[in-house]
Amino acid sequence: MNPVFNQPINIDFPNGISLTIKREDLIHPFVSGNKFRKLKYNLLQAKAENKKTLLTFGGAFSNHIAAVAYAGNEQGLKTIGIIRGDELFDKIEENPTLKFAQENGMQLEFISREEYRLKNEDSFIEKLKEKYGDFYLVPEGGTNELAVKGCEEILTAEDAVFNYVCCAAGTGGTISGLINSALPNQKILGFPALKGDFLNDEIRIFAKKDNWNLISDYHFGGYGKINLELIEFINAFFDENKVPLDPIYTGKMVFGVIDLIHKNYFPAHSKILLIHTGGLQGIQGMNLKLKQKKLPILKIDD
């Protein structure tokens, strides 16, 4: 694990508000940010149970799929990725995430979207065991008790100075860890990358306090959807702060926080900590889509 640091963002807000970003994206080049945190105790558990194989689920651009493939390979575990969308089976070469996963030894299995919806059902998991043999199951997005435990390690003693902690939310595992480890004076704000309000219930399964809120106005039309305004925001943020943001999660969250500052959502002199949860591996795949649509591409580095 590479060291993580808090980087001040030098934007002058009129009301004394300060922004700082926790560079969890730098934890690891491939198992970045929250996926590293979420896998940590699950990998230990898989080993403790003497499992030889990890099986998990994800979409074609999933940071989680890339992370499991790499981490499994590194730990000497076989990995199986059940991928949403059976039309993708012959598209591995054109998809940087799937290609990376395969190069790291992941066995990719493509299933239809209908079948994919069964992923949490016991009978479906049993069928997978008959087909692939015994495995350690890592849920979609990696969220379970042990993942939340890993995410409780994101905030440290030096973060006590912040009164708001903001993060992007997918399955809600990361925000649950932040909620559990936050101090009483800290408020946690989650920015869902998906439409719909199933997340509140998910978070309540893992989170033990009510010091949090979800802000659902910044999903930009839903998971993986992006527009010119967001691309331009991410590229300008990179130019000004030298912090690359991913277009699926952290770009939308940081856009949302800055927009809310301008709308006076936060009290004057708030100290806001943004959690950079990583996800930069997805930029390459997104840029291929943007080129097809003749939109500007996202900057990864200078």
Ligand SMILES: *Cc1c(COP(=O)(O)O)cnc(C)c1O
């Ligand atoms: C997966 C992911 C998230 C969402 O995390 P959850 O724990 O599923 O809410 C946020 N940011 C990035 C970069 C991710 O890859």
